[in-house]
Amino acid sequence: MARTSVRFESESIAELMTQAYEHAYEQGWTDGLPIIPATPEAVQRFIGATGRPAEEVIGIIPPRQGQASVEVLAVNAVMAGCRPEYMPVLIAALEGLTDKGFPLEFIQVTTNPMTPFLLLNGPIRQQLDINSGTGCLGPGWRANATIGRAIRLILQNVGGALPGIYSKASFASPLRYSYICGENEEENPWSPFHVDRGFDPHDSTVTVFKASNYCNISGGEGVGPDEILRQIASNMPPMYGGGDGALLLLGVNHAQSLHEAGLTKRDLQEKLWALARLPEDHFAADFAAMEHTAGRGADGMLWRTEGPERIHIVVAGGPGPQDVYMAAGLPQTRLIRG
Amino acid sequence: MITTNTFTNFARRLAATKGCPYVVIAETPNPIRQLEQVPLRQRAEAMLDTIIFGLTQSPTAIQRSIEKVAATQIHPQGVVRAAMPV
Numbered sequence: 001m002a003r004t005s006v007r008f009e010s011e012s013i014a015e016l017m018t019q020a021y022e023h024a025y026e027q028g029w030t031d032g033l034p035i036i037p038a039t040p041e042a043v044q045r046f047i048g049a050t051g052r053p054a055e056e057v058i059g060i061i062p063p064r065q066g067q068a069s070v071e072v073l074a075v076n077a078v079m080a081g082c083r084p085e086y087m088p089v090l091i092a093a094l095e096g097l098t099d100k101g102f103p104l105e106f107i108q109v110t111t112n113p114m115t116p117f118l119l120l121n122g123p124i125r126q127q128l129d130i131n132s133g134t135g136c137l138g139p140g141w142r143a144n145a146t147i148g149r150a151i152r153l154i155l156q157n158v159g160g161a162l163p164g165i166y167s168k169a170s171f172a173s174p175l176r177y178s179y180i181c182g183e184n185e186e187e188n189p190w191s192p193f194h195v196d197r198g199f200d201p202h203d204s205t206v207t208v209f210k211a212s213n214y215c216n217i218s219g220g221e222g223v224g225p226d227e228i229l230r231q232i233a234s235n236m237p238p239m240y241g242g243g244d245g246a247l248l249l250l251g252v253n254h255a256q257s258l259h260e261a262g263l264t265k266r267d268l269q270e271k272l273w274a275l276a277r278l279p280e281d282h283f284a285a286d287f288a289a290m291e292h293t294a295g296r297g298a299d300g301m302l303w304r305t306e307g308p309e310r311i312h313i314v315v316a317g318g319p320g321p322q323d324v325y326m327a328a329g330l331p332q333t334r335l336i337r338g
Numbered sequence: 339m340i341t342t343n344t345f346t347n348f349a350r351r352l353a354a355t356k357g358c359p360y361v362v363i364a365e366t367p368n369p370i371r372q373l374e375q376v377p378l379r380q381r382a383e384a385m386l387d388t389i390i391f392g393l394t395q396s397p398t399a400i401q402r403s404i405e406k407v408a409a410t411q412i413h414p415q416g417v418v419r420a421a422m423p424v
Contacts, residue, residue: 028418063355109352160355164420165413168348 035079046074049084059098062105064160080150088338096208096332108161113173117211118180121194122204125182132182134318148178187252188315189259204336211328221321225261233275238302245310245329255315269308276304342368347411360401362392
């Protein structure tokens with residue numbers, strides 16, 4: 001593997017940091033924001049935190065088929081502002097992203113703004129201070145901000161998804177800066193997401209989804225379960241490019257209300273699937289035909305997903321009548337080791 | 339490969355990631371989705387010579403004729419981000 005090094009000189013640390021940022025920006029190595037220079041000492045610390053050899057290749061990243069070795073991940077993690085202890089999360093996430101069943105190449109080059117969304121489960125959330133509660137999808141938490149950012153830098157620098165050159169996303173999305181949160185397992189009245197996928201409650205996992213959007217759903221305070229679900233479903237219409245599934249981050253208040261009404265997660269999936277449908281003449285004829293071909297409609301109606309099992313339910317966020325809906329699917333869950 | 343001209347460079351770029359930098363590309367002006375049958379057929383016929391070239395020439399001859407253009411299309415020198423197609 002070719003290595004290059006760059007040397008900057010200045011009597012001022014601030015000036016050194018500025019020079020490093022300017023150089024990295026000119027080379028196309030950043031997301032536009034300043035980076036932490038990946039010095040050899042910092043990279044070694046990050047590699048050391050994994051317990052793995054530097055040259056171990058975790059995955060190959062399309063479209064330019066870059067080799068995501070432990071060392072390469074470490075370089076991008078340093079640049080993103082991560083702590084060394086975040087490396088096992090990045091490694092597990094890369095394992096999921098480079099799984100043959102995950103459409104990473106499509107995500108990297110499409111005109112659609114789709115991007116990976118990362119969901120963290122298990123004790124790792126407390127160990128790394130990954131926010132699962134109030135403000136979990138917004139700024140303020142270093143782990144949330146920098147792990148998600150490192151993923152973007154890796155996809156760009158290792159996979160070559162340079163905006164406008166290999167990545168043809170017409171608008172891209174602010175979600176591409178960092179899109180990650182933990183599940184609020186402590187306020188989840190049902191089983192956590194990773195347990196539903198066969199993991200032990202004490203396992204720490206990361207799940208990567210192919211995600212196309214973010215939609216906050218407000219409302220449904222002080223009303224019964226049917227109204228809550230109807231409000232949620234009305235914000236989940238059939239949509240182009242969203243056919244792989246839907247992910248609902250259910251707010252803690254609504255989760256509690258629905259649980260107290262005796263509903264299980266399976267009940268929520270089935271009820272939402274039955275509600276989140278619209279008459280096909282509401283849509284362009286081409287789109288309606290495409291959805292029918294994909295098995296997402298019948299009898300003059302278009303459905304949000306082929307079946308209830310494609311609606312994934314997670315509990316997250318803080319108090320308030322809010323939920324988040326994402327057009328997201330094809331989850332890949334990996335154990336976080338180390 | 340057949341593309342509209344908006345996507346020619348991108349098509350060669352992606353083909354190069356698959357090990358095919360010298361794929362012959364027959365292009366036509368973008369857009370085409372609004373075209374009726376007659377003008378669409380005219381567009382297709384205009385591309386026939388290129389398609390025949392790609393199907394009948396040896397890989398060596400094809401590479402020789404495309405090499406220089408391909409290099410500039412695959413990754414424009416010094417360009418790391420682009421708001422307009424490159």
